[in-house]
Amino acid sequence: MTDETHADLDRLLLTGGVKLGPAQRDRLGWLVGQYGALRLDGVSERRQNGVIILREPLSGAAAELLYRSLTPGCAIVIPRSENPGFDFLKSKLTEFGTVAPCGADGPHEMWWGGIGWSKFLTAADASTVRPRIVCCYPRGGDATAVFALRHSLERFDLACHIEPIDTEFSDRLLCFEKAEFLLRMWNKYREPLLFVEPGAVLREAPLLPSFLGCDVALHKWNRWEMSARTLYLGRTERAERLLWTWQQLAASYPAIWEGYLLDQAWSLTSSQMPLDTVWLPRSYHALKGYLGAMRATILHDQQTTTLELGPDPAFAGIARTARRAGRTGARDAFMVMTSKAETGNGIAVILRDVSASDAGAVAATVEAVTGAYAADCGGYGRLELSLCAWQDDVGAAREAAAMARYRILEIAPGQRIANDFFATRATDDAVMTARHLFP
Template sequence: MTDDTHAKLDNLLRSANIRLGRIQRNRLAWLVDRYGAPTLGGHYEGLRHGGVIVLTEPPSGAAAELFYRSLHSGCAVAIPFGENPGFDFLKSKLTEFGTVSPSAEGPHELWWGGIGWSKLSASADGATIRPRIVSYYPFGSDPDDIRSLRRSLDELELDSHIEPVAAELGEQVLCFEKAEFLARMWQRYSEPLLFVEAGATLCEAPLLPSALGCDVALHKWNRWEMSARTLYLGRTARAGQLLRSWHHLAASYPSIWDGYLLDQAWGLTSSEGPLDTVWLPRSYHAMKGDLAAARATILHSEQTTTTSLGPDPGFAGLVRAARRAGRTGARDAFMVMTSEAANENGVAVILRDIEANDARAVAATVEAVTGAFAADCGGYKRFELSLCALKDDLGAAQAAAQQARYRILEIAPGQSIPRDFSRRACISHRRSRGHDRLPSLSLTDISTMLKTIILLTQTVQQQRPLANLLREFNPDLAFCSALSALDLAAIAPDILRNARLVSFANDIPVSQKFLLRLGHGAYKFHVAPVQYPGLPASHDDSEDPRCFSAIAQSIAIWPDCRRVVGLETVTVPDDATPTERERLIFTRLAHLFWRMSSLIARDAEIRGIIDSTESKPTFAQMN
């Protein structure tokens, strides 16, 4: 890139008030060097001549379509505020090349893409750095499984390392064994590593990742699910950090499949520094029978219809939308910063309503709050920033912060953030124990939103263990005990505004007046001799008379608003005595409460899990 082009890029960033970190600036300069001069996206009509188009505002649906039609393979698109979900629709129309995650010097995600991989793939032919291909196979397995891989490596004259591993489950290699193998290869060799499964075949030299000069490169199956079957690791500190995080997670959760843990490691590493990620094209993850097999660089032996990439269907609902846009979601911290403070205290800042606000306002608030913590940590060791577009995102971010026992602050785009906000928050937290709002900061302390749990139980002995369990997930909760309707009536109205009622094994009716005063709803844990609660009575013999259901259900004035939010069933043996039957049923009810305690203790609406339009219930995975 010439000095004139460098100057033009710097002038564009300065005039548009775009703040990039060094790694992000290098990636953008790399794009300009290959695609041409940068321009600021403003008009969406007419064919473009090429170059890099920098977008700072998300276009509407019609504008996004016009913009897409104006592009060709000689154009690249860079979005310096890629964390904003307002850009998701446009991203879905483009080919996603990669992302560079935020850092303290550049607190935004840089997303870059274009129209097809042809221009970038052509540049791979001139790559001067060739990765070492590494793979393994289970000890004692059929050597034919790796013969095609060895043959293709020899034909392409690629350096490689393939070895047998002693898998604990015989021919099935677990995630922690894969991560451990890669960690050994990282220590053994000095060049970049490209891992492929042993059953794969290389149809041509896989030089694209090293030509792009990234930290890590992988393919997203179905555009969102990270696959560990093809994984490139550059020789950078950030690639090593991702590998260590993946290795640690895999050792801690050995039974979880590798794609999920790789996703979590990527999210963690991305939040802690500028990870330069390339999302590899399908040709690097083609499968037998795939339409892309004829143009494959790496051909895997599995069939296209394989489901082993994502055995947990509930995981899709958690991350699909964010991963398709190449960004972290509300359940992941967008950015993590640490200070020199000699403690383990943390503050979680949640930026809400980001999709409903101007992208510039969101970006300015992100820069203000991260800059304020960098200038004055306020005595906090760790700072986490989460971005939330929807109410469900807000609840998820709150729950994560509460489990970490962080100070939680909620802000909105455009709010004024004082430079000493961290210190003010710390002082206010000490004075109020995390209950009072912070009007001087123009911030909302969301730990004050749910203050009290009203426990309505069958016996007084049930109160303390239930309260202790809920307090584990929200230490600042206060509790009111109740055994009867008179106890409920005696609770002061100002407490009800910040309270939630939880009824456990107590069937007394709750008055409409009381329910209307509750600020955070009411839930009832009870037992019913039915197999399919929440559905009309069945006309066949499908109900098992021995089956009892432990049910968690919202309490509402209108029947249509009542929903089953938790369910467990137990089948009582025919020869069980009445005492044994009661013990089995109560144990199941207590287990349901234990399983849902983290949801009950946090300030979020709990979703229903039964769809009554079906002949039998269908259960959604609960977050």
């Protein structure tokens, strides 16, 4: 993009009241470079190309009209995608990725998608950034499981590191063993890493994630269940934070299934950093017996007879709706901000009724809360902001905040949030404490 194009993009965002953080702005600029012209809220019966930014949720009829007008040469960007009102449209589109919020500068999730992966899959063949393929398997186990992988790597001249490691079981890897191996590979090599499970083979060069230039790329089975069988890590601080968080969770909870721990690591990292995530197509996570296996980029030597890959079909059911829409759930902190206050106390702000309220009011309230905390934290060292659609979600958020011993505030969309919002609450707390000590 030229300087003039950058300036035009900034003017359009400012005119449209679209607030993006640096990482989100970079992703949008990249999309404009790939697709061309950018415009706001383009619902039309005519066939469309370029990048369309949607600021408000569409009705069912309008979403259907927009969907029918799109072509593979068009990308949809939703800069306030944390709102469940966008979920219906997302369900009709191919989900490419999300960029998490970034404090007061970019206090919203940004979702991007379109019609199929064909444009990117074709362009990725010319990618100059090539990942290092890494894989590990139990020492003393069946080494033939990685023979086919080594052979397929030779066809594409890709650097690799495949090694046996000491494991608790001879026939499988535990999550913490896989995560520790990946951390070691992260420290050993400088290029992006692409982990593939033992027994997988490469049918094509897996260059899509490195071409897209993301922090992390993985596949969601059935559109919600995160899989660690294919996992890409770009050389960024945010990717390293995700990996470190996953390893810490796996070490603390070794009995919990790896996909759920990866899900929680993604959620935690996304709440604290603008993690740029790509949701890989099924061709990067094809299983034997899958109808599209012949067109697979990565084919895993496993079959599935259920809709889920995890050991418990009911596990993490509360996260499914949100994950299908590529967003953190109501029971996860949407955003975490920290201040330079030396106190260790935190405050949890729960924004209720986000589904029943105007999307603009929800977005404005999120911006007001994060802006107020950035302006004056009131002495609170940590802010956790949760977005809740239902009363059950509010109860769960309150329970989590109480366990962390946070001050809890419940607010509604459209509520006035002044810049001294947190300072006023801190003063109220001090007065209540004084009354308790000196009745």
